[in-house]
Amino acid sequence: MQKYKILWADDEIDLLKPHTLFLEKKGYEMVTVNSGADAIEQVENQPFDLIFLDENMPGMTGLETLDYIKSSKPNIPVVMITKSEEEMIMEQAIGAKISDYLIKPLNPNQILLSIKKILDNRRLVTEKTNMSYQQDFRNLSMAYSDDIDHREWIEIYRKLTFWELEIDNTEDRSMSEVLDNQKDEANSNFARFITDNYDLWLNEVGVDKPLLSHELMTKRIFPELKTDQPLFFILIDNLRFDQWKIIEPIIADHYTVEEESSMYSILPTTTAFSRNAIFSGMLPAEMAKYHSDIWVGDDQEEGKNNHEYEFLKRQLKKNRLDIKSSYHKIIRTEQGKQLLDNVSNLMKNDLNVVVYNFVDMLSHARTDMEMIRELAPDEAAYRSITKSWFLHSPLLDLFKWLSRESVKVIVATDHGTIRVKRPAKIIGDRNTNTNLRYKQGKNLNFDNNRVFAVRRPEDLHLPRLNVSTTYAFATQDYFFAYPNNYNYYVNYYRDTFQHGGVSLEEMIVPLITLTPKNA
Structure with a gap:
């Protein structure tokens, strides 16, 4: 065990001899002084792992000594000890970032617990x-x-x-x-x-099944609409369950999680398919058939998600919901700030949909930019960047504002993403789509052991672009790579975050109902 050095400052330090002896027997090196001035001198002359500081010392008080120590050695943990239970003293000590607060009379195990909590916590x-x-x-x-x-x-x-x-x-x-x-x-x-x-x-009718993307609005969003208050539906693109758990404690300062559930993204697990399914209330084949004027397929160059609000309005009409609604897609920080500036105007609406694209943009940037890969070399760092963005984003400010106005919020996503590590060779013609986790085209050739192959697209309600169209979905952490220029392709895309295929991370996504704490 590491040898820790502890400074204990108390004007009655001689009376605490049994405690210091107890700690020395436990392996801690103890330095004792009987004034704040002596404590400061010791701190300036040698390193300490922890300081016990009596609040009520003559001359320089414990709080005055604490202020000095925190200004010169802010990283040394300090435990404030006092006979007083005054709330004001507690608040001052906590405000000065103490690590613990003990009230006399002390017992040895109480002291030992505090030390272990601070110094041995990580171990x-x-x-x-x-x-x-x-x-x-x-x-x-x-x-x-x-x-x-x-x-x-x-x-x-x-x-x-x-x-x-x-x-x-x-x-x-x-x-x-x-x-x-x-x-x-x-x-x-x-x-x-x-x-x-x-x-x-x-x-199959009557089969036990999960909530799927195209059922989200009718089964979870529309039933929450009330005539006397607005509902905000916030869709954070590409938000995995682990990323939600990272930002949840931040939101919990303002909202109570009324329900934390999950839904399954449809296949392919991409924005073009799963998000359009959410807003249209339809599976891809039905979107292509009944909304051919706004559906954009894999064979078209146009952006795949330029008509989400139109899909939503048509779904509202289909469900005979004559309500006031709004739709905002946030790609840049400035757009988020503009939404926040005008959010009070949205309180007249029954339903307000906000789509945030940052997390999806982060996954693409990590693929294309070496610097982002260095910043997020693994899953933990990837989550950390997500948390950092959220802490400083207009989206958090939006949550705070809505909480103050007692507005209920539902948070969801369209799909997740997986960190791909292993290549799976595939052969297709020039019209095959470019996604790394799913392919659709004719005459596809691939290893069936690593793929969920769909040779009859209509069985999964997927558009068939030609007679021999096949869909291939990568499973586990595989990603598709063509044989030509194979090594370059594999080295470039290995260890990137991708979506479109079949994995827990891509298909099982968070669906959260939030109630404001001041409601």
Whole structure:
């Protein structure tokens, strides 16, 4: 165990001798002084890992000493000790960023607990987390090897995400590789589950199935519409469940999570298909058939998501909802600020839809820009950038404003993304689409073991561009690569975040209902 040095300043330090002896027996090096001035002198002359500071010392008080220490050595944790239970003193100490607050009379275990909480926290958390994950490892492996349903897959994905975030907070992240292997095994089983069940969800009446993209508005958004207050539906493009869990504590300062559920993105798990399905209330083949004037297929160069509000208005009309609505797509920070400046005008509407594109843009930027890859070399750093963006975004300001106005919010996404690591060779003609996680075209040639192949697109309600159209969806963490210029292609796209295929990360996405805390 590391040898820690602790400074204890108290004008009655001689009376605390039993406590200091107790800590020395526990392996801590103790330095004691009986005034604030002596404490400052010690801090200036030698390093300390922790300081115990009595609040009520004659001469320089504990709070005055604390201010000096924090201004000169802000990173040394300080525990304030006092006989007083006055709220004002507590607030001053907390405001000065103390690490703990103890009230006399003290007992040895109370002191030891405070020390361990501050100095040994990371080590103890690491040991407990690793042990708990190892205990849960077998349960998870057994769960997805059974014949389980869509709800149980959601729970498995949530548990895997929970352990991923817990292991992120450990010192050495020694269990990360084990977890990565377990996630890959889970995704292999999940791909088989989707292959066996996806067409049933779309075609069989009365079959047990999850909420899918094209059902979101009618089953979850429209029922929340009320005549006396507006509803905000915020869609954060490409938001995975782990990214939601990272920003949830920030939102929790202003909103209570009324319901944290999940839905399944339709295939392909891309913005063009899944988001348009959300706003149209239709699957892709039906969109192409009934909205041919605004549907943009893979064979067209036009932007695939330029008509989302028109899709929404037509879905509202189809459901006989004569309501006031608005739609805002935020791509740049300035657009987010403009929305915030005018949000009061939206309070007259029944439904306000806001689409935020940052997370999707981040995944594309990480692929194309070496600097972003350096900033986000792994999943943990990728989540960190998402959190940093959210903390400083107009979107957080929008949540704060809506909370103050007691406005209910539903947060969702269209699809997630997966970090791809392994190439899967595919051969197609020049008209084959460019997405790395799914391909559609004629005469496709690929390894069936790594692909969910759909040779009859109409079975999955997918547009058929020609007689021999086939869809191929990459599974696990594979990405498609053409044989020509293969090595360059693989090296460029390996370890990037992609979407379009079949994985837990892409298909199982968050759906959150938020109630303002002041409601």
